[in-house]
Amino acid sequence: MTLLEDATRKGLTIATAESCTGGMVAAALSDPAGASAMFLWGVVTYSNAAKVDLLGVRPETLERVGAVSEEVAEEMARGARGRSGADIAVAITGIAGPGGSDHKPEGRVCFGLATRDGCTKETVEFGALGRALVRAAARDHALSLLSRAVTSAQ
Incomplete structure:
Protein backbone atom coordinates (compact mmCIF):
# COMPACT_ATOMS: atom_id res chain seq x y z
CA MET A 1 0.00 0.00 0.00
CA THR A 2 1.32 3.46 -0.83
CA LEU A 3 1.74 6.27 1.66
CA LEU A 4 -1.18 8.08 0.01
CA GLU A 5 -3.46 5.04 0.19
CA ASP A 6 -2.51 4.20 3.76
CA ALA A 7 -2.94 7.78 5.03
CA THR A 8 -6.23 8.20 3.19
CA ARG A 9 -7.59 4.88 4.47
CA LYS A 10 -6.70 5.87 8.05
CA GLY A 11 -8.03 9.43 7.63
CA LEU A 12 -4.64 10.96 8.41
CA THR A 13 -3.39 14.29 7.11
CA ILE A 14 0.18 15.41 6.49
CA ALA A 15 2.10 18.69 6.36
CA THR A 16 5.72 19.44 5.54
CA ALA A 17 8.26 22.07 6.57
CA ASP A 31 2.27 14.34 -7.22
CA PRO A 32 -0.19 11.41 -7.21
CA ALA A 33 -3.84 11.93 -8.07
CA GLY A 34 -5.89 12.03 -4.89
CA ALA A 35 -3.15 13.62 -2.81
CA SER A 36 -5.53 16.27 -1.50
CA ALA A 37 -7.18 13.59 0.63
CA MET A 38 -4.11 13.51 2.89
CA PHE A 39 -1.70 16.35 2.04
CA LEU A 40 -2.73 19.66 3.64
CA TRP A 41 0.23 21.93 2.93
CA GLY A 42 3.94 22.32 2.68
CA VAL A 43 6.08 25.30 3.46
CA VAL A 44 9.65 26.07 2.39
CA THR A 45 11.38 28.06 5.09
CA TYR A 46 14.84 28.54 3.65
CA SER A 47 15.68 31.59 5.75
CA ASN A 48 15.78 31.78 9.52
CA PRO A 59 14.92 32.94 17.61
CA GLU A 60 16.75 31.84 20.77
CA THR A 61 16.96 28.29 19.43
CA LEU A 62 18.38 29.48 16.11
CA GLU A 63 20.91 31.66 17.90
CA ARG A 64 21.94 28.92 20.34
CA VAL A 65 22.25 25.90 18.00
CA GLY A 66 21.84 27.21 14.45
CA ALA A 67 19.35 26.28 11.76
CA VAL A 68 20.92 22.89 11.04
CA SER A 69 20.08 21.18 14.33
CA GLU A 70 17.68 18.63 15.71
CA GLU A 71 16.21 21.30 17.97
CA VAL A 72 15.24 23.49 15.01
CA ALA A 73 13.94 20.48 13.05
CA GLU A 74 11.73 19.59 16.01
CA GLU A 75 10.39 23.15 16.33
CA MET A 76 9.75 23.24 12.58
CA ALA A 77 7.81 19.97 12.73
CA ARG A 78 5.78 21.05 15.75
CA GLY A 79 5.04 24.39 14.08
CA ALA A 80 3.97 22.77 10.81
CA ARG A 81 1.69 20.33 12.59
CA GLY A 82 0.19 22.96 14.87
CA ARG A 83 -0.34 25.61 12.24
CA SER A 84 -1.69 23.27 9.57
CA GLY A 85 -3.86 21.12 11.81
CA ALA A 86 -2.30 18.01 10.25
CA ASP A 87 -2.06 14.72 12.07
CA ILE A 88 1.59 14.29 11.05
CA ALA A 89 4.26 16.77 10.01
CA VAL A 90 7.80 16.23 8.86
CA ALA A 91 10.54 18.87 8.86
CA ILE A 92 13.95 18.97 7.20
CA THR A 93 16.89 21.31 7.69
CA GLY A 94 20.44 20.64 6.57
CA ILE A 95 23.57 21.35 4.57
CA ALA A 96 23.01 20.09 1.03
CA GLY A 97 26.25 21.59 -0.23
CA PRO A 98 28.49 22.41 -1.67
CA GLY A 99 30.47 23.34 1.37
CA GLY A 100 29.80 23.03 5.04
CA SER A 101 32.24 23.22 7.92
CA ASP A 102 34.05 20.97 10.36
CA HIS A 103 31.22 21.63 12.83
CA LYS A 104 28.39 21.16 10.31
CA PRO A 105 29.62 19.17 7.32
CA GLU A 106 28.04 18.88 3.90
CA GLY A 107 25.44 16.15 3.89
CA ARG A 108 24.26 16.64 7.49
CA VAL A 109 20.48 16.77 7.54
CA CYS A 110 18.25 17.03 10.61
CA PHE A 111 14.70 15.74 10.63
CA GLY A 112 11.73 16.33 12.91
CA LEU A 113 8.54 14.30 12.91
CA ALA A 114 5.53 15.55 14.86
CA THR A 115 2.52 13.32 15.50
CA ARG A 116 -0.33 13.18 17.99
CA ASP A 117 2.02 11.22 20.25
CA GLY A 118 4.78 13.82 20.31
CA CYS A 119 7.86 14.64 18.32
CA THR A 120 10.97 12.72 17.36
CA LYS A 121 14.13 14.13 15.87
CA GLU A 122 17.23 12.72 14.27
CA THR A 123 20.30 13.62 12.28
CA VAL A 124 21.47 11.71 9.23
CA GLU A 125 24.97 12.15 7.84
CA PHE A 126 24.53 11.52 4.11
CA GLY A 127 28.07 12.67 3.40
CA ALA A 128 29.42 14.93 0.65
CA LEU A 129 27.42 13.29 -2.15
CA GLY A 130 26.84 16.58 -3.96
CA ARG A 131 23.87 18.88 -3.63
CA ALA A 132 21.39 17.00 -5.81
CA LEU A 133 22.05 13.62 -4.20
CA VAL A 134 21.92 14.97 -0.63
CA ARG A 135 18.60 16.65 -1.36
Whole structure:
Protein backbone atom coordinates (compact mmCIF):
# COMPACT_ATOMS: atom_id res chain seq x y z
CA MET A 1 0.00 0.00 0.00
CA THR A 2 1.32 3.46 -0.83
CA LEU A 3 1.74 6.27 1.66
CA LEU A 4 -1.18 8.08 0.01
CA GLU A 5 -3.46 5.04 0.19
CA ASP A 6 -2.51 4.20 3.76
CA ALA A 7 -2.94 7.78 5.03
CA THR A 8 -6.23 8.20 3.19
CA ARG A 9 -7.59 4.88 4.47
CA LYS A 10 -6.70 5.87 8.05
CA GLY A 11 -8.03 9.43 7.63
CA LEU A 12 -4.64 10.96 8.41
CA THR A 13 -3.39 14.29 7.11
CA ILE A 14 0.18 15.41 6.49
CA ALA A 15 2.10 18.69 6.36
CA THR A 16 5.72 19.44 5.54
CA ALA A 17 8.26 22.07 6.57
CA GLU A 18 11.37 22.07 4.41
CA SER A 19 14.58 24.01 4.17
CA CYS A 20 17.42 22.35 2.24
CA THR A 21 15.05 20.21 0.14
CA GLY A 22 13.20 23.28 -1.10
CA GLY A 23 9.80 21.61 -1.37
CA MET A 24 10.85 18.25 -2.78
CA VAL A 25 8.89 16.31 -0.13
CA ALA A 26 5.77 18.39 -0.75
CA ALA A 27 6.17 17.82 -4.49
CA ALA A 28 6.46 14.06 -3.98
CA LEU A 29 3.41 13.98 -1.71
CA SER A 30 1.27 16.12 -4.01
CA ASP A 31 2.27 14.34 -7.22
CA PRO A 32 -0.19 11.41 -7.21
CA ALA A 33 -3.84 11.93 -8.07
CA GLY A 34 -5.89 12.03 -4.89
CA ALA A 35 -3.15 13.62 -2.81
CA SER A 36 -5.53 16.27 -1.50
CA ALA A 37 -7.18 13.59 0.63
CA MET A 38 -4.11 13.51 2.89
CA PHE A 39 -1.70 16.35 2.04
CA LEU A 40 -2.73 19.66 3.64
CA TRP A 41 0.23 21.93 2.93
CA GLY A 42 3.94 22.32 2.68
CA VAL A 43 6.08 25.30 3.46
CA VAL A 44 9.65 26.07 2.39
CA THR A 45 11.38 28.06 5.09
CA TYR A 46 14.84 28.54 3.65
CA SER A 47 15.68 31.59 5.75
CA ASN A 48 15.78 31.78 9.52
CA ALA A 49 13.24 34.60 9.41
CA ALA A 50 10.79 32.35 7.56
CA LYS A 51 11.32 29.59 10.12
CA VAL A 52 10.42 32.06 12.86
CA ASP A 53 7.54 33.81 11.08
CA LEU A 54 5.83 30.84 9.43
CA LEU A 55 6.57 27.98 11.84
CA GLY A 56 7.16 29.65 15.18
CA VAL A 57 10.76 28.51 15.56
CA ARG A 58 12.19 30.42 18.49
CA PRO A 59 14.92 32.94 17.61
CA GLU A 60 16.75 31.84 20.77
CA THR A 61 16.96 28.29 19.43
CA LEU A 62 18.38 29.48 16.11
CA GLU A 63 20.91 31.66 17.90
CA ARG A 64 21.94 28.92 20.34
CA VAL A 65 22.25 25.90 18.00
CA GLY A 66 21.84 27.21 14.45
CA ALA A 67 19.35 26.28 11.76
CA VAL A 68 20.92 22.89 11.04
CA SER A 69 20.08 21.18 14.33
CA GLU A 70 17.68 18.63 15.71
CA GLU A 71 16.21 21.30 17.97
CA VAL A 72 15.24 23.49 15.01
CA ALA A 73 13.94 20.48 13.05
CA GLU A 74 11.73 19.59 16.01
CA GLU A 75 10.39 23.15 16.33
CA MET A 76 9.75 23.24 12.58
CA ALA A 77 7.81 19.97 12.73
CA ARG A 78 5.78 21.05 15.75
CA GLY A 79 5.04 24.39 14.08
CA ALA A 80 3.97 22.77 10.81
CA ARG A 81 1.69 20.33 12.59
CA GLY A 82 0.19 22.96 14.87
CA ARG A 83 -0.34 25.61 12.24
CA SER A 84 -1.69 23.27 9.57
CA GLY A 85 -3.86 21.12 11.81
CA ALA A 86 -2.30 18.01 10.25
CA ASP A 87 -2.06 14.72 12.07
CA ILE A 88 1.59 14.29 11.05
CA ALA A 89 4.26 16.77 10.01
CA VAL A 90 7.80 16.23 8.86
CA ALA A 91 10.54 18.87 8.86
CA ILE A 92 13.95 18.97 7.20
CA THR A 93 16.89 21.31 7.69
CA GLY A 94 20.44 20.64 6.57
CA ILE A 95 23.57 21.35 4.57
CA ALA A 96 23.01 20.09 1.03
CA GLY A 97 26.25 21.59 -0.23
CA PRO A 98 28.49 22.41 -1.67
CA GLY A 99 30.47 23.34 1.37
CA GLY A 100 29.80 23.03 5.04
CA SER A 101 32.24 23.22 7.92
CA ASP A 102 34.05 20.97 10.36
CA HIS A 103 31.22 21.63 12.83
CA LYS A 104 28.39 21.16 10.31
CA PRO A 105 29.62 19.17 7.32
CA GLU A 106 28.04 18.88 3.90
CA GLY A 107 25.44 16.15 3.89
CA ARG A 108 24.26 16.64 7.49
CA VAL A 109 20.48 16.77 7.54
CA CYS A 110 18.25 17.03 10.61
CA PHE A 111 14.70 15.74 10.63
CA GLY A 112 11.73 16.33 12.91
CA LEU A 113 8.54 14.30 12.91
CA ALA A 114 5.53 15.55 14.86
CA THR A 115 2.52 13.32 15.50
CA ARG A 116 -0.33 13.18 17.99
CA ASP A 117 2.02 11.22 20.25
CA GLY A 118 4.78 13.82 20.31
CA CYS A 119 7.86 14.64 18.32
CA THR A 120 10.97 12.72 17.36
CA LYS A 121 14.13 14.13 15.87
CA GLU A 122 17.23 12.72 14.27
CA THR A 123 20.30 13.62 12.28
CA VAL A 124 21.47 11.71 9.23
CA GLU A 125 24.97 12.15 7.84
CA PHE A 126 24.53 11.52 4.11
CA GLY A 127 28.07 12.67 3.40
CA ALA A 128 29.42 14.93 0.65
CA LEU A 129 27.42 13.29 -2.15
CA GLY A 130 26.84 16.58 -3.96
CA ARG A 131 23.87 18.88 -3.63
CA ALA A 132 21.39 17.00 -5.81
CA LEU A 133 22.05 13.62 -4.20
CA VAL A 134 21.92 14.97 -0.63
CA ARG A 135 18.60 16.65 -1.36
CA ALA A 136 17.18 13.50 -2.98
CA ALA A 137 18.37 11.34 -0.08
CA ALA A 138 16.83 13.76 2.43
CA ARG A 139 13.53 13.73 0.51
CA ASP A 140 13.48 9.94 0.47
CA HIS A 141 14.33 9.71 4.16
CA ALA A 142 11.53 12.13 5.05
CA LEU A 143 9.05 10.11 2.98
CA SER A 144 10.21 6.98 4.80
CA LEU A 145 9.65 8.69 8.17
CA LEU A 146 6.16 9.67 7.08
CA SER A 147 5.39 6.19 5.81
CA ARG A 148 6.45 4.60 9.11
CA ALA A 149 4.42 7.14 11.09
CA VAL A 150 1.31 6.49 9.02
CA THR A 151 1.77 2.71 9.19
CA SER A 152 2.11 2.77 12.98
CA ALA A 153 -0.77 5.21 13.56
CA GLN A 154 -3.94 3.74 15.03
